[in-house]
Amino acid sequence: MENSKLVSILASSNKDIDNQKLMAYLSDNISKDDMHEIEKMMADSELVNDAVEGLQRFKQEDPVSSTAQLNADLKKQLLKKRLKKNKRQFKDKTWIYVAIILILLIVFATYMVMKMHLSTT
Amino acid sequence: MHQPHDKLEDKELLKKFYKDHDNEWLGILFPRYTLLLLGVCMKYLNNEEDAKDAVQQVFLKAINELHKYQVEFFKSWIYMITKNYCLMKLRESGKKFVELSKDLPEGLNDPDDNNSLTGKETTLFELEHALSMLGKDQQHCISLFYLEKRSYQEITTITGFTMMQVKSNIQNGKRNLKLALQRVLQKD
Numbered sequence: 001m002e003n004s005k006l007v008s009i010l011a012s013s014n015k016d017i018d019n020q021k022l023m024a025y026l027s028d029n030i031s032k033d034d035m036h037e038i039e040k041m042m043a044d045s046e047l048v049n050d051a052v053e054g055l056q057r058f059k060q061e062d063p064v065s066s067t068a069q070l071n072a073d074l075k076k077q078l079l080k081k082r083l084k085k086n087k088r089q090f091k092d093k094t095w096i097y098v099a100i101i102l103i104l105l106i107v108f109a110t111y112m113v114m115k116m117h118l119s120t121t
Numbered sequence: 122m123h124q125p126h127d128k129l130e131d132k133e134l135l136k137k138f139y140k141d142h143d144n145e146w147l148g149i150l151f152p153r154y155t156l157l158l159l160g161v162c163m164k165y166l167n168n169e170e171d172a173k174d175a176v177q178q179v180f181l182k183a184i185n186e187l188h189k190y191q192v193e194f195f196k197s198w199i200y201m202i203t204k205n206y207c208l209m210k211l212r213e214s215g216k217k218f219v220e221l222s223k224d225l226p227e228g229l230n231d232p233d234d235n236n237s238l239t240g241k242e243t244t245l246f247e248l249e250h251a252l253s254m255l256g257k258d259q260q261h262c263i264s265l266f267y268l269e270k271r272s273y274q275e276i277t278t279i280t281g282f283t284m285m286q287v288k289s290n291i292q293n294g295k296r297n298l299k300l301a302l303q304r305v306l307q308k309d
Contacts (some may be wrong), residue, residue: 009263042159043295047200048157049288050160051160054165069173
């Protein structure tokens with residue numbers, strides 16, 4: 001038995017699955033080597049196996065366009081959360097800004113009063 | 122801004138996320154799994170719209186959880202979250218999902234552990250021995266798949282097994298092979 005092939009049984013693929021290859025596999029438009037690569041990943045990973053079995057069930061929608069839509073929604077969601085976080089951070093600091101403005105006003109008022117007092121004397 | 126970071130590994134992206142808690146890192150990480158998660162949700166929920174909604178909910182849940190907990194192996198973790206979410210949805214709707222494979226959930230441990238056996242010098246001889254100790258069906262499917270590089274479909278034609286049986290024989294055979302080898306190596 002060829003040694004490298006024998007050892008390959010134990011080796012787990014740590015490569016991330018390529019979405020394009022995955023879709024090519026689903027549409028049965030893939031080379032023999034790539035097909036074996038995908039199936040090895042399926043044998044190694046329950047996630048990949050479940051995903052392939054699920055994607056094979058899509059009938060009405062194209063999973064790739066659904067994925068693009070989901071990614072666009074995710075982007076919007078993350079942006080919304082980011083803006084919310086920034087707003088919250090600004091809100092948290094509001095009292096600091098108010099205190100700074102008040103101190104500056106007091107300093108300015110004191111300066112003006114002292115200036116008026118000096119000019120009259 | 123994060124364009125050059127697209128090639129970073131999941132672990133590195135998570136590390137960066139935990140450093141500044143900037144959701145933009147998750148914006149690079151999550152889309153790598155969208156298609157896979159959509160497939161997983163579809164497998165369990167068997168409805169295209171429900172599957173899409175589930176992926177959205179899983180993402181929201183994952184964003185919140187990642188801010189609270191330290192996650193090391195993102196792939197296994199997001200799979201577990203997704204599977205649990207789908208099973209919860211099925212329970213809520215009174216439906217049942219019968220799992221045909223009794224495999225343990227994909228490694229919550231370090232996935233690199235799977236390769237630890239391949240590095241041992243004694244493995245080759247022991248491997249051949251362990252392979253011969255497998256059940257006939259598992260041995261046949263493992264040999265066809267790994268040694269002859271046959272596809273699942275070809276193996277179903279050659280053996281007359283169903284696709285599910287072929288997958289099960291390969292997955293369980295591989296797991297049994299590893300267990301057998303671990304036992305042998307522990308003895309040594």
